[in-house]
Amino acid sequence: MSTVIVLAFTGLGLGALYFLIASGLSLIFGLMHVLNFAHGAILGVGAYVGWWAASHVGGGPGLRLLLAVLVGMATSTVLAALLELVLVRRLYDREIAQVLVTVGVGLALVALLQGIWGTDPRSYPVPGWMRETIHVGGAAIPQGRIVVIVVGALVLAAFVLFLRHTRYGLIVRAGVENRAMVTALGIDVRRAFTLVFALGGAAAGLAGALAGAYFGTVTPQLGSSLLIYAFIVVVIGGLGSVTGSAIAAVLVGLLQQFTNYYAASGLGDLSVVLLLAVVLLLRPQGLLGRPV
Amino acid sequence: MTRLRNPLAGLVLVVLLAVAPYSVLQVPGVLPGPLNSPGTLQVLAICLVFAALALSYDLLFGFTGLLSFGHALYFAIGGYVTAIAVSRWHWGLVPSVLAALLVTLVVAALSGAVSLRVQGIAFAMVTLAFAQAGSVLVVQDPLGVTGGEQGLGLDASGLPDLFVGVVNTRYLYWLALALAVVVYLVVRVVTQSPAGHVWSAIRENELRAGVLGLRTYAFKLAAFVIGSVLAALCGAVYVIVVGGASAGVTTADFTLSLLVMVVLGGSGVRSGAMLGGFAYMLLDQRLGSLAGAQSISALPAVLEVPLSQPLFLLGVLFVLVVMFLPGGLASLPRLLRRGGARERGRVREPGAEAV
Numbered sequence: 001m002s003t004v005i006v007l008a009f010t011g012l013g014l015g016a017l018y019f020l021i022a023s024g025l026s027l028i029f030g031l032m033h034v035l036n037f038a039h040g041a042i043l044g045v046g047a048y049v050g051w052w053a054a055s056h057v058g059g060g061p062g063l064r065l066l067l068a069v070l071v072g073m074a075t076s077t078v079l080a081a082l083l084e085l086v087l088v089r090r091l092y093d094r095e096i097a098q099v100l101v102t103v104g105v106g107l108a109l110v111a112l113l114q115g116i117w118g119t120d121p122r123s124y125p126v127p128g129w130m131r132e133t134i135h136v137g138g139a140a141i142p143q144g145r146i147v148v149i150v151v152g153a154l155v156l157a158a159f160v161l162f163l164r165h166t167r168y169g170l171i172v173r174a175g176v177e178n179r180a181m182v183t184a185l186g187i188d189v190r191r192a193f194t195l196v197f198a199l200g201g202a203a204a205g206l207a208g209a210l211a212g213a214y215f216g217t218v219t220p221q222l223g224s225s226l227l228i229y230a231f232i233v234v235v236i237g238g239l240g241s242v243t244g245s246a247i248a249a250v251l252v253g254l255l256q257q258f259t260n261y262y263a264a265s266g267l268g269d270l271s272v273v274l275l276l277a278v279v280l281l282l283r284p285q286g287l288l289g290r291p292v
Numbered sequence: 293m294t295r296l297r298n299p300l301a302g303l304v305l306v307v308l309l310a311v312a313p314y315s316v317l318q319v320p321g322v323l324p325g326p327l328n329s330p331g332t333l334q335v336l337a338i339c340l341v342f343a344a345l346a347l348s349y350d351l352l353f354g355f356t357g358l359l360s361f362g363h364a365l366y367f368a369i370g371g372y373v374t375a376i377a378v379s380r381w382h383w384g385l386v387p388s389v390l391a392a393l394l395v396t397l398v399v400a401a402l403s404g405a406v407s408l409r410v411q412g413i414a415f416a417m418v419t420l421a422f423a424q425a426g427s428v429l430v431v432q433d434p435l436g437v438t439g440g441e442q443g444l445g446l447d448a449s450g451l452p453d454l455f456v457g458v459v460n461t462r463y464l465y466w467l468a469l470a471l472a473v474v475v476y477l478v479v480r481v482v483t484q485s486p487a488g489h490v491w492s493a494i495r496e497n498e499l500r501a502g503v504l505g506l507r508t509y510a511f512k513l514a515a516f517v518i519g520s521v522l523a524a525l526c527g528a529v530y531v532i533v534v535g536g537a538s539a540g541v542t543t544a545d546f547t548l549s550l551l552v553m554v555v556l557g558g559s560g561v562r563s564g565a566m567l568g569g570f571a572y573m574l575l576d577q578r579l580g581s582l583a584g585a586q587s588i589s590a591l592p593a594v595l596e597v598p599l600s601q602p603l604f605l606l607g608v609l610f611v612l613v614v615m616f617l618p619g620g621l622a623s624l625p626r627l628l629r630r631g632g633a634r635e636r637g638r639v640r641e642p643g644a645e646a647v
Contacts, residue, residue, distance in 0.1 A: 035413045037548070087611065096359065099413070100555055100614045103548055108607025115597040115604065228424050228544055231417045239414060266432030273425040277406050280418060284409045 002139035007257045009136070013145040013214060015253025016152025020207035021230035022237065022245040023159055024080075024200020030176035030240020031189075031196050033095050038083060038102040039230070040223030041109035042201055046076030047124075047208030047218045048113055054125050062127035065213055073205035080201025084194050092190075106224070113220040121219045124212030148210050155203060156246045163242065168195060176240045229256075232272055236279050238289025247287055251275070302476075302563075309469055312336070313462035322578060330461035337461075337468035337533045339573040341526055344468075344475040346553040346569025347562060348522035353551070354560030355483050356515040357495030359412065362403070362419030364547040365426040366520035368537070369396045370527025372430065372444065375537040376437050379447035388450075389528045393521055400520035404513050411498075420544060427542035443538035446531055455532055464533045471529045472566065475522050479562060482518060491515055495560075549576075552610050558620025567621055576602050 021043060028036050050072025054064035083105060091097045130144035163169035171192045174182045182189050211226065212218045233252050237244030252272050260268035279286065315327040324331045345367060352358040370392045377388035407418040433440040448456045454463045482488055490511045493501040502508045531537045540546060549572065557568020579602035591599065598604045613620060619627075 029413065033413065035416065087615070090615065094618070097614050097618065099359075099416075100551070101611055103551060104607045104610035104614065106607070107545070107548065107552070107610070108604045111601035111603035111607060112598060115601040224544055228420060232421050235410075235414055235417050235421075264434060266428055266434060269428040269432075270425050273421045276418065276421050280406060280409050284414075 001137065003261070005137050005139035006141065007261055008254065009139075009141045009145045009149070011254035011257035012250060013148045013253070014256065015250040016148045017207055017211050017214065017226065018229050018233045018253055019152050019246050019249035020155060020203045020210070021226055022233040022249055023155065023242050024196075024203045025230055026234045026237065026240055026242055026245045027159075027172065027176075027196045028200050029234065031172055031179070032088075032098070032193055034088060034098045034102065035231075036083075036102045036197075036200070037099065037227075038106040038109065039080075039200065039204055040225075040227030041106040041113075042076050042079050042083070042223070043204040043208040043211075043226065044113055044218070044220055044223035045079055045109055045208075046072035046201075046205030047212050047222065048117055048122070048220075049075040050205070050209050051122055051124055051212060051218060052117075060127065061125040062129070064125040065127060065209070068125060068212065069206060069209040072209040073202050076201040076205025076208065077198050078201075080204070081194055081198040083201075084197035088197070089190065089193070110220050110224065117220070119220060121217035123217050124209075124215075126213050126216060130213060144213055148214055151206065151210060152246075152249075155206070156242070159199075159242045162199075168192060172196060229272065232276050236276055236286055238286030240290075241286070241288040244286060244288030306469070306473060309340075310466070313465060322574070324578075324581070328462070330458045333461045333465040334533070335574070335577055337465040338530070338577065339570045340465075340468035340472045341530045341533060342553065342569040342573040343566035344472045344529075344569070345523055345526040346550060346557065346572075347472075347475050347479055347565045348519050348526060349550045350554045350559055350562070350565035351479050351483070351519040351522070352515055353554055354565060355479075355488070355495065356491040356512060357498070358512060358516065359416045360407075360419040360516070361416045361544075361547050361551070362407070362421075362423035363519070363523055363550050364541060364543075365403075365419075365423040366396050366400055366523040367527040367530070368426055368430065368542045369399060370524025371531040371537040371541060372438055372527075373524075374528040375444045375446050375531045378450040379444060380437055382447070382450060385451055385532075389525070392528050393524050396521050396524035397517060400517045401513070404516035404520070408509060408512050408516065420547065423542070423547050424544060427539070427544070430539050430542045438537075438539075441539050443536055443540075445536040448535075451532065467529060468533055471526060475526065476562060476566065478518075478522060483562075487511060487514060552606065554620075556610060556613055556620055558622025561620070561622045564620050564622025571621065572606065575606060579605060 021039060025036055025039055028034055028039075047068075050068035050070075053071040054068040057064060057067060083102070087101045087105065088098050091101060126144065130147060131142055133140035133142050134146070135141075163173050171182065171187055171189065172195070175189050175192055179189060207226070208218070208223070211222060215222075229252060233245055233248045236252065237246070237248035252275070255275055256268035256272055258268075259271040260266070263271070312327050313333060317327045318325070324335060326332065349360075349363045352360050352363065373392035373395050374385075374388045377383040377391050378385060383391070403419075403422045407415055407422065410418060430438045431441055438444055454460055455467070483491065490501065490506055490508075493504075493506070494508050494511060498508050527541070530541075553568040553572040554565045555568070556572060557566065558564025617623060617627075
């Protein structure tokens with residue numbers, strides 16, 4: 001029983017990381033039909049810059065992790081907003097080109113990370129209390145897992161509140177439904193584009209710092225390896241639906257962990273792809289996506 | 293480009309490439325040594341394989357408008373099945389390659405049938421997921437045949453003598469050249485066939501093609517399978533040229549690099565895709581040694597760090613091409629000639645309708 005609980009918390013923690021990345025991707029895609037391939041690299045840059053900032057100050061690991069989170073999030077937010085303003089926006093009528101540009105930026109950013117900080121893993125500041133365990137139903141759970149899960153849930157709540165109860169959220173939701181109509185009403189959707197990119201970047205930066213604390217290290221490839229699962233999460237959840245992404249992220253994280261443990265290590269990744277195939281066969285638009 | 297000049301120019305190019313191993317021409321900075329040296333021929337052979345691979349991808353992306361991010365999977369299957377059959381099961385080379393093509397045919401038909409249930413970007417993501425599954429299988433190696441991250445060397449005793457040893461590099465080069473010609477001819481024939489016209493109709497407007505009564509799903513699946521089998525052939529030749537399969541060709545980055553090649557060269561244009569694949573690999577292989585050059589390592593870190601990363605330069609170049617040269621390198625001559633002359637072709641953007 002305790003194994004099941006440990007696996008469940010590990011899966012939920014991983015799911016929370018997937019969700020943090022997928023939420024931004026899903027919104028950007030829903031609104032702009034741009035699959036942001038640079039999202040993983042933006043996460044990586046946020047994680048590295050945060051780590052760099054944290055390794056240049058004194059103080060305990062807790063304070064340094066907080067600094068890494070704040071600096072990382074700020075960097076990712078600015079980077080994502082710049083990506084939209086400088087490159088993506090100029091290709092307004094060329095959706096494929098928008099995707100391609102993010103591919104190029106993603107490649108270049110990861111190469112830049114490798115050039116500056118090398119390919120070796122960098123150890124992230126992890127406060128002692130995150131490594132300590134608490135007992136849940138007889139199972140010892142590292143408190144770091146719980147932090148990641150709680151942050152994931154908070155971000156989900158924040159996104160839902162933002163989308164449901166703010167003016168910009170309304171524009172974004174309407175834009176996801178029918179961009180042409182919103183534009184015809186005289187609302188400048190482009191500002192919503194930048195906003196969504198920035199929000200996605202912030203979530204990615206947060207995910208980068210948390211992934212650093214979760215795994216203990218960061219590598220330049222961290223972003224792209226997480227990004228693929230985030231893509232799968234977005235498709236399973238339904239393009240453009242943040243709640244769908246959250247449900248799918250939890251499903252994917254749990255499935256991966258349980259299969260890895262009870263079947264064989266490595267089969268977890270395959271089972272996720274299998275889940276994707278099944279979902280597509282039964283429900284091509286994803287769990288909460290609108291019918292296509 | 294006029295219709296008459298094109299085949300002739302292509303023929304001349306092939307003949308020139310075919311006699312290259314007899315030349316001692318040096319291209320300092322671009323090629324590692326004289327043309328007839330094994331090192332240079334190896335580099336050129338790899339570039340030719342990727343020219344063919346890029347064209348096989350362009351059959352999906354440029355000609356049919358299918359934005360697949362899983363093409364590397366079929367290249368990897370072709371390479372790995374060949375390597376496994378030759379090295380582990382001690383099959384002959386020809387049966388091994390045929391087996392690789394057959395396996396690819398089956399896998400591509402199945403995965404294509406599933407992923408084509410969705411369109412546009414979702415299709416891209418699903419194909420990426422399948423490629424990722426392949427990558428996991430290769431790296432984790434549950435059946436103990438792929439060699440995991442170490443890769444799998446090709447057992448030289450299973451190869452014809454012609455393809456073994458450094459002195460025979462020119463035969464590998466000719467093999468790669470033959471591959472490029474074969475893939476070119478196949479793509480030329482199929483894209484000019486009736487099915488090819490349906491593919492371009494799908495690329496331009498799939499809904500309209502469907503309304504005309506064409507079963508677009510079947511046509512897209514056909515393009516997907518043909519492109520995948522061609523990619524597998526490229527994979528088989530690749531492992532022969534480099535002497536083994538490595539897990540690197542299964543990664544998501546590798547898959548993306550195929551897209552970069554095609555767009556750099558010019559998608560939907562046969563010569564463009566091939567040029568893109570060739571140029572990308574040449575840059576990728578040679579920029580690395582450029583980074584080691586003293587002139588670069590002597591630069592201040594602000595310049596040295598980015599310049600020493602081939603992927604950084606390729607990424608930036610790619611962004612610039614997408615932004616300012618939508619037709620890719622292949623559209624450069626036309627852009628330069630543009631002025632008074634009437635414009636025959638258009639700078640189009642394949643796949644734009646698919647999303």
